[in-house]
Amino acid sequence: MGRVVVAGSINMDVVALAERHPRVGETVAGTSIKYFPGGKGANQAVAAAKLGAQTLLIGRLGSDAFGRELRAFLVSQSVDVSSVTETADAHSGTAIITLADADNTIVVIPGANGLLSTDDVAGPALSKGDVAVSQFEIPLPAIAAFFARARAAGATTILNPAPMRAFDLALHDLIDILVLNETELGLLAKTELHEADEPARFADAAQSVLRRSDQIVCVTLGKRGALALIDGAPLLVPARAVKAVDTTGAGDCFVGALATQVAQGTPLREALGFANIAASICVQRMGAAPSMPTRAEVAALLC
Numbered sequence: 001m002g003r004v005v006v007a008g009s010i011n012m013d014v015v016a017l018a019e020r021h022p023r024v025g026e027t028v029a030g031t032s033i034k035y036f037p038g039g040k041g042a043n044q045a046v047a048a049a050k051l052g053a054q055t056l057l058i059g060r061l062g063s064d065a066f067g068r069e070l071r072a073f074l075v076s077q078s079v080d081v082s083s084v085t086e087t088a089d090a091h092s093g094t095a096i097i098t099l100a101d102a103d104n105t106i107v108v109i110p111g112a113n114g115l116l117s118t119d120d121v122a123g124p125a126l127s128k129g130d131v132a133v134s135q136f137e138i139p140l141p142a143i144a145a146f147f148a149r150a151r152a153a154g155a156t157t158i159l160n161p162a163p164m165r166a167f168d169l170a171l172h173d174l175i176d177i178l179v180l181n182e183t184e185l186g187l188l189a190k191t192e193l194h195e196a197d198e199p200a201r202f203a204d205a206a207q208s209v210l211r212r213s214d215q216i217v218c219v220t221l222g223k224r225g226a227l228a229l230i231d232g233a234p235l236l237v238p239a240r241a242v243k244a245v246d247t248t249g250a251g252d253c254f255v256g257a258l259a260t261q262v263a264q265g266t267p268l269r270e271a272l273g274f275a276n277i278a279a280s281i282c283v284q285r286m287g288a289a290p291s292m293p294t295r296a297e298v299a300a301l302l303c
Contacts (some may be wrong), residue, residue: 002129002155002263004048004256008041008111008123009137009147010055010074010084011093012066012286020100023106032301036075036287039113040094043249045294047256048133049078049277053263056080058146059138062113063093067112072298073289077115083124085110093137099219102244102283108163113138121146128154131263133161133255140167148175160255164188169211177216178209179255179294182208185209185219195222204235212265218272220254220279222247226272237272240280240301249288256292277301 022028037046041059058078061067062091063086070092074081080262093113096103116138122145126132126284132150134143134157147157151174161167162186166303177280182202186193188206206229220229225239244250257278280299285291 001053001265002127002131003052004055004131004259004263005046005058005124005126005135005150005155006041006045006048006055006133007138007142008044008133008135009093009110010057010059010061010068010070011039011095011108013038013095013097015097015099015287017165018100020097020105021098021105021297034286035112036290037070037126038095038288040137040252040265041251042070042074042131042159043292044135044256044259045079046074046077047253047278048260049160050292050294051257051260051298052295053260054080056083056124057129058083058116058118058124058253060085060087060090060120062086062090062112064086064091065096066092070139075277077289084119085120087115090115097248099246099248102247104246104248106248108137109139109273113201115159116142118145121149126150126153126155129263131158131160131259132156133160133259136163136165138170139234144171144174147171158255158262160251160258162251172211175215177218177258179218179220181220181251181260185217189297195224199227199234199236203229205237206234216268218258220251225276226254226291228272230270235269235272237269237276240277242280242284244283246286246291247283249291250283252288253292257298274298274302
């Protein structure tokens with residue numbers, strides 16, 4: 001079994017709970033405030049570690065109270081933090097989240113995450129069978145360097161391009177599995193997509209963003225599950241119906257679970273079903289990284 005190596009962000013999520021989201025220029029009364037470890041890189045690493053993968057996280061933290069708390073949390077979740085660097089001249093990444101009726105709005109302040117460099121990703125060794133994972137909450141040059149090393153070593157690369165921003169074809173060519181939601185796919189494919197669209201619409205959009213015939217595009221569709229384009233053929237994997245409490249870390253849980261399964265050599269249909277179940281457990285809990293399920297919890301629902 002290969003390792004999961006994640007290069008990505010580490011944040012403290014400051015979550016304000018309210019009955020509804022404020023409109024522009026409006027103030028609403030909240031019901032409580034909570035602090036949760038998060039950041040897309042940390043979330044995906046914690047998901048992979050709790051689901052049974054040997055997991056290494058490459059990232060940066062500030063030398064502040066949030067940084068110390070975040071490092072301790074990651075260690076407690078069995079994530080290898082030997083490649084997480086403390087940065088004296090920046091605060092730890094922070095996300096300001098408003099949560100109302102299980103839906104969220106998020107503002108991310110990168111802090112130390114924005115200083116992750118090509119030097120940071122040059123140290124950890126990668127091997128054939130490993131899975132290299134990244135997202136767009138760290139600088140793109142670091143991701144490109146990380147994926148170039150991964151591909152040269154024979155590792156599989158998984159990119160979750162969130163929050164979506166323009167990226168060049170050189171990086172696109174380094175991606176083996178692209179995991180994104182319908183909004184992100186629409187931006188990349190330059191078309192408007194909605195969660196309720198027919199599967200053929202997503203398959204057509206996914207086809208339009210392929211750069212290599214062996215690339216895989218996986219679109220997460222919330223309650224509808226996930227659609228993957230594999231060798232040009234669409235595969236729709238239904239979701240498990242649950243009552244969501246907090247969707248903040250659902251996509252990251254899916255990515256971490258998928259990476260774990262790919263590292264184990266699991267066929268993709270089974271891997272996607274596993275990831276869907278993991279995400280369905282995640283959304284029934286508060287917080288991002290703390291809501292990630294264990295392998296035993298997912299296995300109990302696979303029976």
